[in-house]
Amino acid sequence: DAxxxxxxxxxxxxxxxxxxxxxxxxxxxxxxxxxxxxxxxxLRLIHYSYGVKDTDKGEVSDGxxxxxxxxxxxxxxxxxxxxxxxxxxxxAISGAPGQGGSPLHFGNGTRLTVT
Amino acid sequence: AQSVAQPEDxxxxxxxxxxxxxxxxxxxxxxxxxxxxxxxxxxxxFLLKYITGDNLVKGSYGFEAEFNKSQTSFHLxxxxxxVSDSALYFCAVxxxxxxxxxxxxxxxxxxxxxx
Numbered sequence: 464d465a466x467x468x469x470x471x472x473x474x475x476x477x478x479x480x481x482x483x484x485x486x487x488x489x490x491x492x493x494x495x496x497x498x499x500x501x502x503x504x505x506l507r508l509i510h511y512s513y514g515v516k517d518t519d520k521g522e523v524s525d526g527x528x529x530x531x532x533x534x535x536x537x538x539x540x541x542x543x544x545x546x547x548x549x550x551x552x553x554x555a556i557s558g559a560p561g562q563g564g565s566p567l568h569f570g571n572g573t574r575l576t577v578t
Numbered sequence: 579a580q581s582v583a584q585p586e587d588x589x590x591x592x593x594x595x596x597x598x599x600x601x602x603x604x605x606x607x608x609x610x611x612x613x614x615x616x617x618x619x620x621x622x623x624f625l626l627k628y629i630t631g632d633n634l635v636k637g638s639y640g641f642e643a644e645f646n647k648s649q650t651s652f653h654l655x656x657x658x659x660x661v662s663d664s665a666l667y668f669c670a671v672x673x674x675x676x677x678x679x680x681x682x683x684x685x686x687x688x689x690x691x692x693x
Binding site: 467494496498503504505506507508511513519521553555557564566567568569570571572 | 584610612614619620621622623624627629668670672679680681682683684685686
């Protein structure tokens with residue numbers, strides 16, 4: 464796997480609590496992404512980053528925020544967790560999506576359960 | 579809206595037979611096209627991509643994919659399936675419009691290779 468570490472790997476939390484997931488990369492890639500995977504929906508983009516402090520929303524960004532204060536770390540925060548946010552969350556990185564179609568490389572995911 | 583369709587939730591094939599996993603897309607311009615594979619409790623792994631050129635592209639583990647511009651399709655193929663190919667497969671598209679860094683995924687197709 465590319466040098467991508469997601470933490471924690473598993474988390475159970477209660478409705479209404481804030482949760483932060485971390486993605487750490489050692490590839491010095493500029494572009495980082497957060498997806499969620501749900502049966503029947505495939506992967507849906509939550510937020511992505513195209514540089515330090517440069518982020519943008521994906522298709523399912525409501526209830527989520529992100530921060531990227533340095534190249535290697537991309538944090539995803541659930542401001543007030545809800546049961547609908549129970550999912551598997553994947554971080555992905557890309558070196559240069561605008562040059563030659565660089566593919567995404569994925570971490571191993573975080574399984575989040577909101578009770 | 580831009581989208582990727584994988585019309586089959588599951589494909590069953592006997593070991594040694596050829597396999598095809600279908601993908602069509604609705605994206606303007608000339609997008610980059612990708613296939614990924616996911617094994618249980620793991621992140622997605624890149625298999626192959628189409629950027630330009632020959633309509634038949636070869637990738638990892640003996641997989642190949644055929645691009646058809648008129649049908650906006652990018653079907654994944656393998657001449658002889660192995661039981662170890664059983665996994666979840668995702669098609670993805672990256673639009674090439676200026677300033678676009680998003681990758682759009684299909685809902686996935688589960689491939690089951692029967693011994």
